Amino acid sequence: MIHWVIESLIVDAAFAVHRALGPGLLESVYEVCLLHELNKRGLKVERQVSLPVVYDNLRLDAGPDLDLVVEKRAVVELKAVEVLLPVHKAQLLTRLKLSGHRLGLLGNFNSALIKQGTQRIGIGVICGNDRRIEWIPIPNDTSTSELPYDLLVYWW
Numbered sequence: 306m307i308h309w310v311i312e313s314l315i316v317d318a319a320f321a322v323h324r325a326l327g328p329g330l331l332e333s334v335y336e337v338c339l340l341h342e343l344n345k346r347g348l349k350v351e352r353q354v355s356l357p358v359v360y361d362n363l364r365l366d367a368g369p370d371l372d373l374v375v376e377k378r379a380v381v382e383l384k385a386v387e388v389l390l391p392v393h394k395a396q397l398l399t400r401l402k403l404s405g406h407r408l409g410l411l412g413n414f415n416s417a418l419i420k421q422g423t424q425r426i427g428i429g430v431i432c433g434n435d436r437r438i439e440w441i442p443i444p445n446d447t448s449t450s451e452l453p454y455d456l457l458v459y460w461w
Contacts, residue, residue, distance in 0.1 A: 308408050311348070311379050316423065318342035319412050323419035332385040335414040336372055339383065343375060350375050356403050371400055379408040385415045389422060397426050 322338045336352065343350045351374045358368040373381040382397045389411065397409045409426040416422030 306348075306376055306378070308378060311376050312408065312410065312425065314346050314348060315343065315375055315379060315381060315410055318346060319410075319414075319419055319423065323414055326414075328385075328415045328417065330385065330414070332383050332414070335385060335412075336383050339381070339412075340373060343373070348375050349377070351377075356400065358403065368403060369396070369400060371404060374404075374406070378406065379410060380404060380406050381410045381412065384411065384413045384422075386413060387415060389413050389424065394424065394426060398428075401426065401428055 318339055319342075321342050322335060326335070326338065340350055340352055352372070354371040354374050355366065356368040356371055358365045371380050372383050375381060380397065380400055382393075382400065384393060386393075393411060393413075397411050401407065401409045407428045411424045411426060412419065413422030
């Protein structure tokens with residue numbers, strides 16, 4: 306499935322959950338409901354995926370968990386906070402780097418409007434006005450920290 310199709314289905318599912326429940330619940334409630342909505346749309350979703358960290362050639366099973374991984378292509382991180390902070394974006398970017406995924410969606414369900422609390426983070430992506438996505442080829446052995454900053458695109 307194409308990345309932008311997956312993204313559209315995730316955003317649509319998040320809107321459905323937020324419209325039904327509104328703000329004010331725990332993150333875990335939104336996570337389970339979003340998982341259900343994504344499954345209804347025929348997407349394969351993994352929940353709370355453990356992410357090991359490799360440090361000094363040692364694999365440590367002490368890394369963060371990914372809230373949702375959709376179709377093995379997109380990482381969805383959910384929040385239920387008053388306002389998204391730069392650290393939340395940094396956390397998702399780090400999770401993308403560690404997992405090797407290139408597309409991440411950060412959703413804050415504690416916003417009055419889910420549209421205001423949703424951000425897309427892509428690594429090595431260009432997005433045109435018509436929302437088509439072109440992936441810039443990045444060699445697998447290249448660390449994203451070595452990439453020029455303008456290849457990291459944050460927007461919604």
